[in-house]
Amino acid sequence: MAEETKEVLAINVDYSCDYKCENCERFFDCEDPQKLKVYKRRRMGRAVVKMGKIKHKIAVSGGKGGVGKSMTATNLAAAFALLGNKVTILDQDFDGSSIPKMLGIQGKKKLMLGSNGIIPAEGILGMHVVSLGLLQAADEVITMFHEMRRGTTEEFLANVDYGERDYLIIDLPPGTSSDACNLMQYVPSLDGTVVVTVPPVVSQLAARRATILSARAGVKVLGVIENMSGYICGECGEEFDLMQMGGGEKLAEELGVPFFGRLPLHSELSEASDEGVPFVVKYPDNPASKAMMNVARMLDRVLSEDAPKE
C-alpha cells in the first residue's frame, strides 16, 4: 500500500511579533513604525555620532563563502588609500576573521582602549583596522549566536574612535542572516554594497540572495565583481578558465547594476595575502591589481557625484 504524502511547505519555526525589533528576522519586511525607534535609542544613537565623520561607507558582501570578500575588502581599501584617501576596514567576520592576517598585523598589533573608545590598529598605508581577530588568542574558537553577534556589531559601530575618514570598508561573512542583517540594520547611512561572486552558476544562488536582501533593506548595490575569473599561467602567460565564466556579468545584468569587472586568478594574489601585503601594493602591474584600482576609481567617482552638496 502506497503511503499518503503531502508536500512540506515550510519548516515550522516561525514566531509571532514580540516587539523586540532588534532581534527580529523580519526587520526589513516590517512596516510597524515601532522599528524606527531602534535607531534613535541606546547605542545606535551613539553610532551615528561616532561614525559621523566618515564620508563613505561601503560593505563588501557575497552571500557565498570563499569568493574573495576579505581579499576584495583589503585590496579595495588599499586601492582607496593609494588614491590618497584615509581608510578604515571594519571586519564583521567574527568566526573566521582574516583581515589582520591579510594585512600582516595579526599577533603584532592590538586594539587599544582610549578615552573616546576603542582605537583601531594601524596597518600599511595608514589604514585603520577594527577586527575581532585582533582580540583573539591563536587557538580560540568563536561561538557566538545572534545576540552576541549583535552586541559585537553594536560595540564596533558605537564604541570605536573612528575619527575623520574618507572611506569605511566593511567585510561581511557569508550568509544572509545574523551578521548581514545586523550590519544593514545598524550602520547609519551606508552608501551601498559591492557584491563579490565567482563564475559558476551554482555560486549565483547565494550572490542573488545577498542582493535581494540588500534590496529589501533599502541598501543600494553599487556593483558586482567577478573574482577567480580565469587563470593566468605563470609559465606561458596565457589565460584559461577554471570555472565557467560570465556568471557575475549575467548577475549584474539581471539585477540592473554596474558590472565592475573580472579579477583573474594568479598565484601572486594568494602569495600576497599569505605574506600580509595587499596585492595592489605588492604587485601593482598584475591585471587583478589594475582591475581593483579601476573599481576604486569608479566608486570614488560615483560616490562623490552622489554626495549631497552643501
Added chain:
Amino acid sequence: METRELKKLNIYEGCSKQCDACESFFECNAPLKDIFLKRGISAFIRENMKNVKHKVIVFGGKGGVGKSMLAINLASALKKLGKTVCILDQVYDCPAIPLMLGISEDKRLMIGENGMLPVESDHGVKVVSTGLILDPDEVIVWFHDMKKNATEELLAGVDYGDIDYLVVDIPAGTSSETVNALKYIPDVDGGLVITVPSEVSQNVAKRCIYIMRKAKVPVLGVVENMSGAVCAHCGAPVEILQKGAGERMAESEGIPFLGRIPMSRDISVSLDQGNPFVVGHADSDAAKVMMHIGEKVIEAVEAGG
C-alpha cells in the same frame, strides 16, 4: 592620551540556565547540561535517528572551500562502495546540495506518516535540504533560534529509515549551525575538515578542529581542495593558491591528511550540472582521491564500531 590594551568586548552574559541557547555549551560542566541532554528534543532525536548507523559531518570553517562539493562526492563515493547514504544539508541561507546533485526543481520534500521523506537523486543518494522547500528567490533571514529549530525539525522530524551513512553539510563559520549540529546529532562518528592550500585559510580551518575537540567528536582527517591545476595551454602545473598549507596544518595538529583535490574546470562544470564527479568522471584523479577518502572514512568509522 592614555590608552590600555583592549582584552575583551563587553558582550558576555552570565548563565541563564538555558542550555539550548548557550554559546559555552561545550565548555560547561554544570549538571544541568546532562538533564538537558536526556530529556526533551535530544531524546526525540536519538529515538528518531536510531537506525542511522553512522554520522559524518563535513566541516570547513571558511566559506567556499568545497564543503558541499565534498559532501555530495563523499556521499556518492560511499554509495559506490555499497552503502546506503543520506545527505543532511544544514546550510539554510543558501542550500546548494539539491542543485549539485541534479535534483530537478519540481521535486519537493514530502511529508508522510512518519515524518518528512528525503528526496532521492538519480544516483541513489537521499537528500534532506531546505532547498527542497524554498523558492529560488526566497531569502532566508534566520537568527540563532530559528536555525536551531530548523535543525531540531530536520533531525527529529525526518523519516530517515535504515541507512548506513548520514553525511551532514554545514555552512561556514563556527557558530550557530556548527554548534547546533555538534550538540543535537547524537553519537557523531567523526568530522572531515576541508581546506584550501593558502596559509591564510588555515587560520579558519584550524578552528574547526578545535571545536570538534571541544565537542569530543573525532577528527577523521583533512582534505585539501583547489590544490593545483594544469595550464590548458602549455600543460605546466600551476599552484594557484600556494602550496601544501593544508597538509602542513594536518601535520602540526596531528591529524591524518586524506588527500588533495585539484582545481579543474571539469569539477566546476560537474557541480553546475548536478553530476557528482566520482560518478560522471570516475576515471579522473579527483574521483580516485575521493574514492580513497570514502574508503578511509569507512575504515575509520567502522573499525571503531
